[in-house]
Amino acid sequence: MARYTDSVCKLCRRERQKLFLKGQKCYTEKCPVEVRSYPPGQHGQSRRAKVSEYGIQLREKQKIKRLYGLLETQFRNYFEKANKQKGRTGENLVKLIESRLDNVVFRLGFASSRKQARQLIRHRHVIVNSQLVDIPSYLLMPGDIIKIKDKSKQLDLVHNSLKRVKDHTYSWLSIDKASLSGTFIQLPDRADVPLNANEQLVVELYSK
Secondary structure, eight states: OOOOOSOHHHHHHHHTSOOOOSGGGGGSTTOHHHHOOSOSSTTTTSOOOOOOHHHHHHHHHHHHHHHTTOOHHHHHHHHHHHHTSSSOHHHHHHHHHHTBHHHHHHHHTSSSSHHHHHHHHHTTOEEETTEEOOOTTOBOOTTEEEEEOGGGTTOHHHHHHHHHHTTOOOTTEEEETTTTEEEEOSOOOGGGSOOOSOHHHHHHHHTO
């Protein structure tokens, strides 16, 4: 399977904002975005011409795709599925991606990044409704219960990540830190999702 192997910090610099792809490093002064807010490359600091409408739409798509760690084909497939559902396509797209298992494991605080969450899942440390699930793209349904496997509850990375979470919670999730479990209560409302991007521009881009 294809995957991005270059520095993920370059992706944050390209979008000129933190995408929280590096885990704990993103919360420290060592984050490159804090030091170099301009895009990477030899022309990163140069003044460029006004960005076109297409360029703005493309940047929003790239931002969302990179934030959730998706490949182009995966992202396009989610868009096509969202477009077939009732309601606003952009909001449906965000809800679909937010219901991915790797994203929920990250939101619950069991991992410090979505990349780390995918690693936890692929290494068979996560259980959904009493069944071991090792597919990061698994889409959760309202009422699903996510747990860290009993034999994996002593993992340092899980406990270190939970220390960072503190009291930060989401209305569509509930968490029991003592048992290292959480519940996907419902699909989130767009207004409740902390996503600094305009998904409507993605709809306009794909509608061309």
